[in-house]
Amino acid sequence: MKKTSIKVxxxxxxxxxxxxxxxxxxxxxxxxxxxxxxPLLTVIQFSxxxxxxxxxxxxxxLLALGLGASFVPLVTYAIAQPLWLLLEGSKLQSILSDxxxxxxxxxxxxxxxxxxxxxTKFLPVLFVFYLLRRYQKxxxxxxxxxxLLGLFAGAGFDLFENIARVMNxxxxxxxxxxxxxxxxxxxxxxLFLYPSLYRSEYLGNPMIWFGHSGxxxxxxFAFGWFIYLKKKHFIILPxxxxxxxxFDHSMWNWYQPYPEQLWAKILPMFTLYGRLIPISHxxxxxxxxxxFYRNKQRFKPELEAIKLKLEPSRNIFNSIMNWLTCxxxxxxxxNAFRHYIKVGIKAEPFDLVVQELIGRNExxxx
Numbered sequence: 001m002k003k004t005s006i007k008v009x010x011x012x013x014x015x016x017x018x019x020x021x022x023x024x025x026x027x028x029x030x031x032x033x034x035x036x037x038x039p040l041l042t043v044i045q046f047s048x049x050x051x052x053x054x055x056x057x058x059x060x061x062l063l064a065l066g067l068g069a070s071f072v073p074l075v076t077y078a079i080a081q082p083l084w085l086l087l088e089g090s091k092l093q094s095i096l097s098d099x100x101x102x103x104x105x106x107x108x109x110x111x112x113x114x115x116x117x118x119x120t121k122f123l124p125v126l127f128v129f130y131l132l133r134r135y136q137k138x139x140x141x142x143x144x145x146x147x148l149l150g151l152f153a154g155a156g157f158d159l160f161e162n163i164a165r166v167m168n169x170x171x172x173x174x175x176x177x178x179x180x181x182x183x184x185x186x187x188x189x190x191l192f193l194y195p196s197l198y199r200s201e202y203l204g205n206p207m208i209w210f211g212h213s214g215x216x217x218x219x220x221f222a223f224g225w226f227i228y229l230k231k232k233h234f235i236i237l238p239x240x241x242x243x244x245x246x247f248d249h250s251m252w253n254w255y256q257p258y259p260e261q262l263w264a265k266i267l268p269m270f271t272l273y274g275r276l277i278p279i280s281h282x283x284x285x286x287x288x289x290x291x292f293y294r295n296k297q298r299f300k301p302e303l304e305a306i307k308l309k310l311e312p313s314r315n316i317f318n319s320i321m322n323w324l325t326c327x328x329x330x331x332x333x334x335n336a337f338r339h340y341i342k343v344g345i346k347a348e349p350f351d352l353v354v355q356e357l358i359g360r361n362e363x364x365x366x
Contacts, residue, residue: 035162038195039155042213045195046151050285051324053292055331056145060128061152067124068156068216076120076157083112114249117157118242121216124153125223139339140332143224143288147281150220154213158196161212197278207248207255208274210281215245218281225288230339241277248274296330299337303330 043065047058087093087107096107128149132138196211210218222241226234251268271277296303 031166032163035166036159038211039158039162039213041195042211043152043155045193046148050144050148050289052327053142053144053289053331054148055141055328055335056149057328060131061148064124064128064149064153065156067127068121068153068158069160070156072120072123072153072157073160075123076116079120080112080116083116087112109253110250113253114246117212118215118219118245118249121154121157121212122150122219122223122242124156125149125216125220129227138227140335141224141227142292142331142335143221143228144285144292146224146227147217147221147285150223151213151217153220154211154216155196157216158212193282194278206273207252207268208278209252210245210248210274210278214278214281215249218277219245221281221284221288244271244277247271248277292331292334295338296334299334303333 043061047054047061084107093107096111125146129138129146132141194211194214196213197208198211199208219238219241222237226237248271251271252274255264255268268274272279
């Protein structure tokens with residue numbers, strides 16, 4: 001109880017200090033709303049859509065969100081600045097600035113920002129994975145859990161960047177411009193699957209932007225499949241996702257203003273002008289959700305047996321929290337069943353995992 005109270009107090013103090021800081025730099029509540037609505041809508045929407053498939057407690061997602069809004073921008077700046085100093089005035093810059101070939105107006109937007117940001121936004125996912133790996137808890141997760149972690153980390157960075165844009169006057173100039181209302185796909189019955197996804201209409205720019213949360217979720221999703229499949233050569237999955245994300249990010253930044261060179265008309269076509277990653281990510285989530293459901297059906301007798309063993313006299317639907325706890329535990333056990341069967345580990349080590357989960361559940365329901 002004391003630990004919980006301290007956490008609540010510290011959270012309230014941090015929130016108040018953040019509001020005071022925003023007030024000092026003259027960021028009003030409307031500006032904060034404009035900066036926060038689509039990152040927060042993204043994480044809330046996907047948390048609800050993927051709720052029945054999640055195995056990871058949401059405190060880890062909130063940790064990723066906080067790190068994305070605080071730690072990641074600092075690390076990004078620490079990496080980007082030396083790169084900028086190294087490349088400023090170099091032969092590479094003169095080539096990239098040559099109007100006949102590339103014509104970029106700077107190095108940060110099209111080169112340095114995509115390379116550094118798509119890497120640093122993934123660091124909170126690696127940190128949470130490290131925490132879970134210490135106790136072998138990563139075996140209880142599915143690729144969807146990693147995708148959600150990446151989504152929260154990217155949304156945190158998006159929130160920080162949007163606040164910075166509010167401070168430099170971007171929001172007052174463009175209003176709702178940076179929103180999904182400019183890009184009708186992908187959506188379902190008017191519900192946009194990716195609120196951070198939008199299309200530029202500046203000088204006929206054909207590119208779309210998947211958003212910081214979308215790109216980080218894709219990289220984390222691919223990383224989750226690498227962990228889930230447990231084959232070293234599948235490390236190529238997150239690498240490919242990272243390279244494609246950097247490419248789209250770079251093309252998006254380079255297209256401001258719209259370039260006239262031949263490469264600008266050819267290269268973006270390889271990713272459908274930025275649409276390939278959102279489409280692939282959506283299809284991947286649907287396929288993974290189906291495989292996850294089939295996996296739970298495969299181990300349904302084992303899950304039912306454990307459920308009887310866990311709560312012989314309790315009604316797990318007494319409260320929403322109990323239902324969520326039971327749902328997460330079933331998802332964790334289903335992933336653990338698959339893991340231990342796949343790697344050929346016999347019953348005894350798996351029983352230890354089950355006992356640990358049982359103990360945790362009983363501790364939360366005295």
